[in-house]
Amino acid sequence: MRYMVGIDLGGTNIVAGLVNEQYELVLKVKQPTEVTKGSDYVLSKMAAMVDELLEQANISRQDLIAVGVGCPGILDPIQGIAIFAANLKWDNIEVSRILGEKVGVPVFIDNDVRMYVYGEAMSGAGKGAEVVHGVTIGTGLAAATVVNGELYYGSKFMAGELGHVTIEGEHTPCGCGLKGCLETVVSATGIARQAREALEAGRESVLREVYEAGELTAAHVSQAYDEGDALAQEILHYTGKVLGKGLAYSITLYSPDVVVIGGGSALAGDRILNTTHETLKKMVYSGYMNNVTIKIGELIDDGGVIGSAAFAKSRVEKLEAVSQS
Numbered sequence: 001m002r003y004m005v006g007i008d009l010g011g012t013n014i015v016a017g018l019v020n021e022q023y024e025l026v027l028k029v030k031q032p033t034e035v036t037k038g039s040d041y042v043l044s045k046m047a048a049m050v051d052e053l054l055e056q057a058n059i060s061r062q063d064l065i066a067v068g069v070g071c072p073g074i075l076d077p078i079q080g081i082a083i084f085a086a087n088l089k090w091d092n093i094e095v096s097r098i099l100g101e102k103v104g105v106p107v108f109i110d111n112d113v114r115m116y117v118y119g120e121a122m123s124g125a126g127k128g129a130e131v132v133h134g135v136t137i138g139t140g141l142a143a144a145t146v147v148n149g150e151l152y153y154g155s156k157f158m159a160g161e162l163g164h165v166t167i168e169g170e171h172t173p174c175g176c177g178l179k180g181c182l183e184t185v186v187s188a189t190g191i192a193r194q195a196r197e198a199l200e201a202g203r204e205s206v207l208r209e210v211y212e213a214g215e216l217t218a219a220h221v222s223q224a225y226d227e228g229d230a231l232a233q234e235i236l237h238y239t240g241k242v243l244g245k246g247l248a249y250s251i252t253l254y255s256p257d258v259v260v261i262g263g264g265s266a267l268a269g270d271r272i273l274n275t276t277h278e279t280l281k282k283m284v285y286s287g288y289m290n291n292v293t294i295k296i297g298e299l300i301d302d303g304g305v306i307g308s309a310a311f312a313k314s315r316v317e318k319l320e321a322v323s324q325s
């Protein structure tokens with residue numbers, strides 16, 4: 001049996017998992033990233049986590065074929081370089097080369113959203129489908145597309161920034177420099193912002209108490225929705241509608257078999273997605289809608305790790321195929 005290690009590298013934590021060739025997660029470990037100690041320290045810690053997984057699972061190093069790392073920020077997946085990652089304070093770090101030297105197997109990197117969607121496509125909600133389009137709704141919103149087991153990159157590896165198309169009637173400044181981007185509405189941050197602004201404008205809601213305590217989050221809005229709160233329902237219905245406006249273009253352009261919704265706010269499920277479906281029905285030709293299934297991700301917590309491992313396996317297999325031909 002051959003194994004891969006998938007690593008989900010975040011600004012707060014590093015999660016590493018040992019994954020077998022059937023994409024089953026055998027063992028998982030988690031450590032704080034400790035960004036302030038610098039990239040060398042973080043990469044050494046990642047190498048130590050790989051060693052720890054092999055040791056704990058009693059797997060020989062010969063059976064490890066590759067390591068995949070899902071990194072935040074802008075990167076070059078071909079050269080294996082993290083070009084810029086604001087939350088890691090990384091600037092042109094050669095992740096594949098440096099970590100590869102430490103662990104002794106090829107290391108492949110890609111961004112965290114692509115790794116997650118790749119995981120869902122290979123072994124989660126999109127398993128067996130030809131074209132899988134995935135969207136993660138977390139702090140922001142991003143998308144990725146897998147076609148017959150291959151990620152679609154677009155020019156300069158930039159495909160997928162669906163969170164940064166602007167939405168008519170929205171004006172909130174976005175980190176990208178535009179105003180009224182889709183992710184200013186459809187994200188955990190966007191949901192909390194909508195609630196905050198409505199409360200500041202004097203709306204009645206059960207959310208006022210958590211707002212005044214300075215603790216209002218998207219999860220509170222979901223909870224208030226279930227309590228029948230009118231404002232919370234309005235916000236999540238509107239959020240779903242805006243998501244539908246974005247997905248209408250994705251579905252028409254890619255004609256996916258499956259659309260996977262992942263990320264923390266995907267847990268809001270039908271509270272958001274009911275109006276997404278309604279909007280899609282109005283905006284998208286029925287031929288596409290009859291073909292596509294919209295699903296909540298199956299690998300919410302482990303998708304990044306499984307996806308990174310699956311991605312590393314696919315890259316190794318590609319190199320093996322080249323060397324054999």
Ligand SMILES: [Zn+2]
Binds near residue numbers: 163165174175178181
């Ligand atoms: Zn933007």
